[in-house]
Amino acid sequence: MRFEIIRASLARELEEVMEDFELLRREKRRRKAKLKFFCLDVPNVPDFNKEGLADGFDVNNSCYPSRLVKSTWGDDYDIALYGKLGLHCHNFQKGTNFKFVRWEKFSVISTAYDYVYVTLDAKDPVSDSVFSFQTLLNEDSSSDCPVMWSTLACRIKCDDRVDDHWDDTAVDDFYKGAMPKWLSDEELARDNKKYYVVLTAPPPLEIENVVVVTKEDTDEGHEKLKAQNSIYYVIYKYNGESSEWARDHKAIIRKTMDGKPGHMYLEVVAED
Secondary structure: OHHHHHHHHHHHHHHHHHHHHHHHHHHHHHHHHHHHHOOOOOOOOOOOOOOOOOEOOOEEOOOOOOEEOOOOOOOOHHHHHHHHHHHHHHHHHHOOOOEEEEEEEEEEEEOOOEEEEEEEEEEEOOOOEEEEEEEEEEEEOOOOOOEEEEEEEEEEOOOOOOOOOOOHHHOOHHHOOOOOOOOOHHHHHOOOOOOOEEOOOOOOEEEEEEEEEOOOOOOOHHHHHHOOOEEEEEEEEEOOOOHHHOOEEEEEEEEEOOOOOOOEEEEEEEEO
């Protein structure tokens, strides 16, 4: 009698497994039919798991089927800006002086935010060589901080996996929360270890005044510009062709780093 009960129980379990298998097979058929209906059926999906192809940069695996990211050599300003930000982060962390030449291709992977994978040509002025460079950037905006850029990778082209997790616990609370307000005249004129005034003039912008605020202990004033975590108060003037912008402007820039290679977070608030 006990043997019959066990056998019956096993038969029911096997029957449930077969039902699940049949449901799964039907679901696969349904998905395949749907793909064919929308002309998305690819009978021979290419294998992109090859050496030298980087996920996100060379292959977009966020869609089905995966697709190669094609070189377009475009002139989109935003993509060029993202590439330059990645080069800036690399130069800052590695002590290099790489220059932006042009971008080759990009792909966008959207989750809660947009992650932009950019491949570009960069130039090393020391060796006068041009090489392929990769940078991953996340852009976000909100009412209290119109522009927020997170550089999560900046490297000479390779197929290594990207560590795109930002470690917020590694950043001092001094640099978190809402963006600070513009400094008062007294604070701008203050001369102590937190503040350093710089005058530069790169066209078409004329930088009239920069005040750097940082908690990092640096003895020399110019070393504050090399702080990994800092807040910049910038007064600048536009000297370009558009007369509409030809006046004094203010900007607050907060830069933080979590200690990981290729990671840099910029928050920018501009004022007229």
